[in-house]
Amino acid sequence: MITLITLLSDGKFHSGEELGKHFKISRAAIWKQLKKLQNDFGLTVDSVRGKGYRLNTPLSLLEIQRLSKEITQWPITVLPSINSTNTECFYLLQLGARPPFAITSEQQTAGKGRRGREWASPFGRNIYYSLMVTLKNGSQQLEGLSLTIGLAVLKTLKKIGINDVGLKWPNDLLVNNKKVCGILIELQGDPADLYNVVIGIGINVNMPSLSLNIDQPWTSLQQELGQLIDRNNLLIELNHSLAHYLDIHTQQGFEYLKNEWEENNVxxxxxxxxxxxxxxxxxxxxxxxxxxxxxxxxxxxxxxxxxxxxxxxxxxxxxxxxxxx
CATH class of the missing domain: 2.30.30.100 (SH3 type barrels.)
Known part of the structure; x- marks a missing residue:
């Protein structure tokens, strides 16, 4: 199914005959796969007689080999679909995975926001990313952590040209008072010793403006820049920025970053x-x-x-x- 999505991700028409030859199945079988694609992944497929099939909007899909090669700060797992990247991090920790490690997915079926809210997570549109780290000195290292992560995301977005982005206390990033990113910190451990901390980051990247019913003003990077955003470039830059700011936070504490945060407080x-x-x-x-x-x-x-x-x-x-x- 992912191979079919990849083939259609350019947003161009592909005939049933072309698709059938590529996958060595009948045109009727291709039609069934396209219906399954719409039902399972929520993607809209246009069908035009004489032209074929296409996704109604192009996708920038995650490239596993490229991300694994260029993200060197920690191991990263790229999944097609998951209930929640934060939940998966804790699951892998229970299985013996050693922090730091990261997970990203094309889709979340039960994405989590702050205060128990659902985070809208359509397939192939946005960044759904979680980083598991271990912090020493427990509660002291947690002070201002979500604000530090906000600065890392802010730097990433400014680097790709989102100049009007700012920070909203404690966990959001806004562009002209519209939400573009949310951060969710979850943890387990001993406040006096070690904390295992999951840093969840959701960024609206290529989400169509009318695609979802969201109960607050929001925007996306595509809407702000007027072009399809390469999510691979964004993820690579995000990991560089996270490593930089987390190093400052763990070595010098949030107090060192306080003034920078206030300068970007919307x-x-x-x-x-x-x-x-x-x-x-x-x-x-x-x-x-x-x-x-x-x-x-x-x-x-x-x-x-x-x-x-x-x-x-x-x-x-x-x-x-x-x-x-």
């Missing part, structure tokens, strides 16, 4: 609403402290908030001011 000095369950706290985001905790000016007093089960939104007054600017 809501610096904006009025925001912090949601904790049914409680809403409104204040001005003045930045973060050396541990990565949010600093909020509330009634002329600075309050600190850790990530945990919280959500941050622009206050209506800030949204209106941005629309006028």
């Amino acid at each position: 809501w610096q000095n904006k009025t925001v609403n912090l949601l904790q369950g049914n409680q809403v706290t409104t204040g001005v985001m003045t930045g973060i402290d050396k541990t990565g905790a949010l600093k909020l000016l509330v009634n002329n007093e600075i309050q600190h908030f850790n990530a945990g089960e919280v959500s941050l939104r622009l206050a209506p007054s800030s949204v209106n001011n941005e629309n006028l600017s």
Whole structure:
């Protein structure tokens, strides 16, 4: 099935006869395979009499040999489909795999976002990536980790020309207040000793604007740059950037990266609403402290908030001011 998708990934028409000869099966069998492709992978196939079949939009598929050769920081496994790359990392750890190692997939059937949300993961469109690492000194190394990862992704996206990207505390990257990337950190271990940490990263790359019903403003790299993005180049650059920033984080701590994060904070000095369950706290985001905790000016007093089960939104007054600017 993956071979068929690869053949159709150019977005051009291929006749039933051509496909039948390539796979040495009948045109009727090709039709059944195309229906299965649509049902199993959610891909839309156009069928035009006299022309043949094509994917309605081209795909940039992951190239296993190239990625294995050019990503040298840690071993990487490339899968066609998986329930969740984060879940698979923990499974491989149980089987005896030694960190660091990475997993990426063309598709997730149960992708995970923060606070139990589902992460939309259509086949062949985006980056679904998880990196398993072991951190010494437990809880101390976890301070600001998701913010450090945000900086690594930010550097990657700027390198390919996404100049308007910025960081939203604690785990998102935005372009013009539209989400382009989310980060999910999951862990197991002893806070006083070693933590095994999975760093999950989802980047909207070539996702069509009308393909999914997502409950928040979002964008993709393709929409921002107006062209199909090579996901292999993006993954290779992402791993370089992750290795660089993780080295700084583990050797010098997040405090060394604090100023760089604040320089790229999209809501610096904006009025925001912090949601904790049914409680809403409104204040001005003045930045973060050396541990990565949010600093909020509330009634002329600075309050600190850790990530945990919280959500941050622009206050209506800030949204209106941005629309006028």
